[in-house]
Amino acid sequence: MVKTNAKSRARWLAEQLEIAPQIQLADIGARMMKGDPFYSALLDFGLVQMHGFEPEPIAFEALKAAAGPNMTVYPTAVGKPGPATFYAHHIGSLSSVFKIKAAAAYFLGKSFWVQRPITEHDMTLVALDEIADFPDLDILKMDTQGAELDILQGARRT
Numbered sequence: 001m002v003k004t005n006a007k008s009r010a011r012w013l014a015e016q017l018e019i020a021p022q023i024q025l026a027d028i029g030a031r032m033m034k035g036d037p038f039y040s041a042l043l044d045f046g047l048v049q050m051h052g053f054e055p056e057p058i059a060f061e062a063l064k065a066a067a068g069p070n071m072t073v074y075p076t077a078v079g080k081p082g083p084a085t086f087y088a089h090h091i092g093s094l095s096s097v098f099k100i101k102a103a104a105a106y107f108l109g110k111s112f113w114v115q116r117p118i119t120e121h122d123m124t125l126v127a128l129d130e131i132a133d134f135p136d137l138d139i140l141k142m143d144t145q146g147a148e149l150d151i152l153q154g155a156r157r158t
Contacts, residue, residue, distance in 0.1 A: 006041035014047050022049040022070070024135045026128065026158075028078050028151060029143035031059040031092050032066060039139070043070055051134070053078050055123055056088045056095050079125040080150040088119040096145030097125065127154025134158060 013019075025039055030052030042048040049070050054060040055077035064073050077086055079097055089095045094113060105113040128134060128151070137158055142148045 007044055010041040010045045010047065014042075014045065019047055023047055023138045024049055024051070025139040025141065026051045026053070026137050027141045027143075028053045029145075030054045030063055030073070031056065031095075031143075032062050033093065037141075039141075043068065046070055048139075049135075055086050055121070056092065057121070058088075059092055059095075074131075076131075077123050077125045078128055078151050079144070079147045079154070081125055081127045081130060081154060084123055084125045086121040086123050088121060089113070090116045090118070093143070094145065096147065098146045125150075128158040129154055129156060 023042065025048050027037065027039075027050055030037075030050075031054050037043075039048055039050065043050055050072070052063055052067075052071060052073045053076050054063050054073065055075060057075070060073065060075045067073050077084065077097065084097045085099075086097055087095060087099045089100065091113065094100060099118070100113055102114045105111055128137075137155075140155070142151055144151065
């Protein structure tokens, strides 16, 4: 019988699959949100080595402060390599290297998306394949508001 809590399910799954090495997971756009990420039980049980990327400075500091032993965090923006502007939105999950267009926000009935200032940060985007000693991944989670294709194109080896 499988118990209903997430940690017990993760332990049971690991035993059934005979997982020996850690699963390598990259979380691009790893900003801490209200709920736990889908992989939190696996992380808590030590089955996952999480590589979290969060370029927004305040969100990165919060992520770094919460990082456990199976987490490596990077203050890095992943995408099409080169200079870029990161638009840190007051609703953190809307932050992106793509600026929200006011017309689109109004069309969607989300005018509040563009009624407060958006902080701009100049940065250099990197491809996952360019990061020295970065492991091959088993799982790639992305929450990047439109930059997913650029990320995948820079991660062919990884």
